[in-house]
Amino acid sequence: MARKLAAGNWKMNGxxxxxxxVDALAEVVEAAQCEVLLCPPxxxxxxxxxxxxxxxxxxxxxxxxxxxxxxxxxxxxAAMLADAGATHVILGHSERRAxxxxxxxxxxxxxxxxxxxxxxxxxxxxxxxAERDAGVTLQVVASQVAGSIPSGAAPEQIVVAxxxxxxxxxxxxxxxxxxxxxxxxxxxELATRRGGAADAIPLLYGGSVKPxxxxxxxxxxxxxxxxxxxxxxxxxxxSGIIEAL
Ligand code: PEP
Numbered sequence: 001m002a003r004k005l006a007a008g009n010w011k012m013n014g015x016x017x018x019x020x021x022v023d024a025l026a027e028v029v030e031a032a033q034c035e036v037l038l039c040p041p042x043x044x045x046x047x048x049x050x051x052x053x054x055x056x057x058x059x060x061x062x063x064x065x066x067x068x069x070x071x072x073x074x075x076x077x078a079a080m081l082a083d084a085g086a087t088h089v090i091l092g093h094s095e096r097r098a099x100x101x102x103x104x105x106x107x108x109x110x111x112x113x114x115x116x117x118x119x120x121x122x123x124x125x126x127x128x129x130a131e132r133d134a135g136v137t138l139q140v141v142a143s144q145v146a147g148s149i150p151s152g153a154a155p156e157q158i159v160v161a162x163x164x165x166x167x168x169x170x171x172x173x174x175x176x177x178x179x180x181x182x183x184x185x186x187x188x189e190l191a192t193r194r195g196g197a198a199d200a201i202p203l204l205y206g207g208s209v210k211p212x213x214x215x216x217x218x219x220x221x222x223x224x225x226x227x228x229x230x231x232x233x234x235x236x237x238x239s240g241i242i243e244a245l
Pocket of ligand 1: 009163167168169170171206207208209227228229230231
């Protein structure tokens with residue numbers, strides 16, 4: 001049985017003043033039946049972690065470089081994220097794959113770096129709309145899972161987030177049957193490589209999760225939580241999702 005996780009991705013949003021949203025989550029986080037994580041921009045990791053330390057809230061990064069240090073202007077290493085107070089890092093988000101040309105091979109190297117730094121790696125996979133229309137969703141997702149997750153990663157070091165690219169930030173979601181089909185497929189793909197240990201890897205759904213649709217999505221087979229973008233920016237919205245899990 002995998003642990004439950006409600007994870008928020010602030011993307012390139014958030015100033016110091018927005019940390020009041022973290023304070024506003026305190027009661028809901030304390031009462032939560034799941035782990036709760038927020039991944040702000042790198043500039044806010046340390047101050048958010050300072051506030052999160054007063055409650056049971058985890059803080060994470062949104063990407064990391066595969067190298068530990070060196071001549072990589074503008075990049076951030078996994079050890080730097082950990083040093084700032086992060087416990088998790090999102091890797092292979094479709095916006096990183098599209099905007100920065102990150103391949104599954106690149107993501108696997110980042111995952112290794114993250115694990116070496118003591119972080120939990122949240123590995124994102126998902127098909128484009130064209131791939132879904134072409135009927136290759138399961139093949140695409142299975143290939144990303146196989147290519148992005150190093151075989152040596154232990155279940156407690158990994159979370160997989162299924163995020164259909166066409167559902168991110170669009171207000172559109174797959175049907176519950178489509179979510180179940182992909183999550184069941186990811187679970188069985190992980191099981192072919194890891195046997196029963198695969199059951200301990202949390203599988204998150206991401207893509208236009210809101211307080212109004214969270215409960216029905218969380219009731220779907222093999223959905224252990226959510227990776228939430230827009231609805232994680234405001235405590236009022238994210239609270240409704242946490243409470244549904
Ligand atoms: C995301 O960016 O990971 C995401 C799921 O965004 P949204 O919830 O806004 O669709």
